[in-house]
Structure formats: C-alpha cells, structure tokens
Amino acid sequence: MHSIVLDGVSFHYRDAFGRRANEGIVGVNLSLEQGKVTCLLGANGSGKSTIIKLVLGFAYPTDGRIFKPRNMRFSYIGDGGRSLYSYMNLDENVRYSYALRGIALRNGHDEELERLSRLFGLIDGGMKVSAMSRGMRQKAAIICALLLPHDFLIADEPTLGLDGPSQMEFESILRCEVGLGRGVCLSTNDMPMARRISDRMMFIERGRLIER
Numbered sequence: 616m617h618s619i620v621l622d623g624v625s626f627h628y629r630d631a632f633g634r635r636a637n638e639g640i641v642g643v644n645l646s647l648e649q650g651k652v653t654c655l656l657g658a659n660g661s662g663k664s665t666i667i668k669l670v671l672g673f674a675y676p677t678d679g680r681i682f683k684p685r686n687m688r689f690s691y692i693g694d695g696g697r698s699l700y701s702y703m704n705l706d707e708n709v710r711y712s713y714a715l716r717g718i719a720l721r722n723g724h725d726e727e728l729e730r731l732s733r734l735f736g737l738i739d740g741g742m743k744v745s746a747m748s749r750g751m752r753q754k755a756a757i758i759c760a761l762l763l764p765h766d767f768l769i770a771d772e773p774t775l776g777l778d779g780p781s782q783m784e785f786e787s788i789l790r791c792e793v794g795l796g797r798g799v800c801l802s803t804n805d806m807p808m809a810r811r812i813s814d815r816m817m818f819i820e821r822g823r824l825i826e827r
Contacts, residue, residue, distance in 0.1 A: 617684045619647040619670060619767070619798075624679035626665055635677075639665035640822040642679070649766060649798040652789055654809040656802075657819035663802035666819070667771050670800065690765035692801075694772040696752025698760070701745040705737065705755045708744065709762050718764065731758045735781050750776040757785060768792055770801035774808060786812050 626639040640662040647653050647670070655663045668674040669681060671691060691698050699708050706728060713720055721727075732740060735754040744752055753776045760768060768789075774782050789812050792799055803809055809816050818825045 617649050617687065617766070619687070619800075620682040621645040621666070621669070622680045622682065624669060624676045624681060626669060626674060627677045638822045640669075640819070640824075643822075643824045645817065645824060647767070647798055647800050650793055650796050651814040652793055652799040652801070652812050653815045653817060654801055654803055654813040655817050655819060656804065656806065656809055658804075661819040662822040663819055664771050665822075667769055667800070667802060671769055684766075687767060688763075688765045690760035690763045690768050692756050692760045692768070692770035692773045694753075694775055695749055696744055696747070696756045698756050699744045699752065702743060704741050704743055705732070705758060706740060708755070708759050712759065712763055716763075721762075721764070724762070727762060728758070731761060734784055748776075750778060750781075753777055754781060757788075761788065765797065767798040767800070770799070772803060773801055774803065774805060782808070 621643050624643045625641050627635040628637045628639055630636040643666065645666070655666060657663050665674070669676060670683075671689060693699075700711065703711060709724075709728065710720065728740075732738075735758060737751060737754055737758070742751075744755060747755060753773070757773060760770070774785060777785065786808065789799055
C-alpha cells in the first residue's frame with residue numbers, strides 16, 4: 616500500500632499584488648494511506664479544502680513538501696458538483712474525463728453507469744448538470760468519480776445535499792473502496808458520519824492540524 620505524505624506543508628493565499636495574505640494551512644504533517652478512510656473535520660474556512668487542493672495539485676505549497684507515488688490515480692468529488700462540466704450530462708462528463716486522461720472507456724461502462732444511476736436515483740441520464748438540483752449534481756459528481764479508474768478517492772464535503780438513503784449508499788461504497796485497497800480522504804462537518812466510516816479523523820483549526 617502507498618501513502619501520500621504532507622511534510623511540514625504551509626499554504627498562504629495572496630492578495631491582488633502577490634503579497635502573502637491569509638494563512639490557508641500552517642505546518643501540516645499528514646499521511647494519507649491506501650486502504651483507509653481519512654476524514655478531515657473543522658469549521659468552514661479552517662483549511663480542509665486547502666489540503667484537498669494541495670493533494671490534488673490544484674495548488675502548490677508555500678512551504679514544505681508533498682510526496683505521492685508518481686503514477687497514483689485520483690478521482691475527485693467536488694462540493695455541489697463543482698467537479699463536473701455544467702453544460703454536459705453525466706455520461707458526457709464521464710466520457711470527457713476519460714478523454715482528458717487519454718484512456719479508453721472500461722468494458723461494461725454503460726451497464727455500470729446505469730447501475731450507479733439507479734442506486735442513487737438519477738433517472739434522467741440526459742439532463743444537463745446545469746438543470747440538476749444541488750442534490751442531483753452531488754450524486755452525479757459521486758457517480759462520475761467512481762466510474763473513473765483511481766487509486767485514491769478525494770472528496771470535498773461529498774454528502775452535502777444528499778438525501779438519507781443516498782448518503783447510506785455512499786457510505787457503503789466507501790467501505791467497498793477501502794476493501795479494494797483504494798484510499799479515501801474526505802472533508803466533512805458531519806461528525807456522526809465520520810465516526811461511522813473513518814479509520815482516522817483529523818481536526819483542523821485555523822489551518823493547523825490536530826489529531827484526536
């Protein structure tokens with residue numbers, strides 16, 4: 616099993632003149648392991664999403680280093696469907712994501728898309744993301760991420776907008792992900808869910824990591 620390691624990582628947001636402004640995170644030491652679920656908990660603005668952006672390479676540390684296996688594949692679930700293209704439907708999003716990665720669709724793609732869509736109650740597969748409700752967009756983002764080949768699933772507030780049955784299905788899927796040897800890291804404010812699914816809970820306060 617491989618790990619993603621953050622070694623003394625800090626990130627500062629900059630103002631319009633390129634000067635350091637707000638601290639995003641400060642001196643974070645963290646190991647994210649395959650085969651385990653790590654939950655990042657904290658108030659809004661505490662730094663959870665900043666850690667996720669850094670792990671995915673959407674931003675780069677101001678200080679410190681991030682170590683990850685060269686060929687590790689990530690799937691990302693953005694809050695409110697932000698990881699999707701709004702002018703496409705779900706299947707188009709998946710196919711476009713495959714094309715961006717330069718890989719062919721997996722055998723059985725259509726059947727797996729249909730199975731997950733039924734599981735999460737997404738009936739109209741032709742609906743554009745822009746026409747979906749928040750909950751539907753979140754379900755579509757989850758399905759898209761699950762259909763992409765990945766070693767690590769990264770999710771930013773993935774259950775916001777989900778109904779109760781869909782949240783339980785999602786938790787069950789996370790357990791399957793771990794059973795397949797994949798890693799999971801998600802940010803959440805849902806403490807009961809974190810206690811149910813996590814192998815490790817990390818609390819973030821004002822950009823600093825506290826393990827409990």
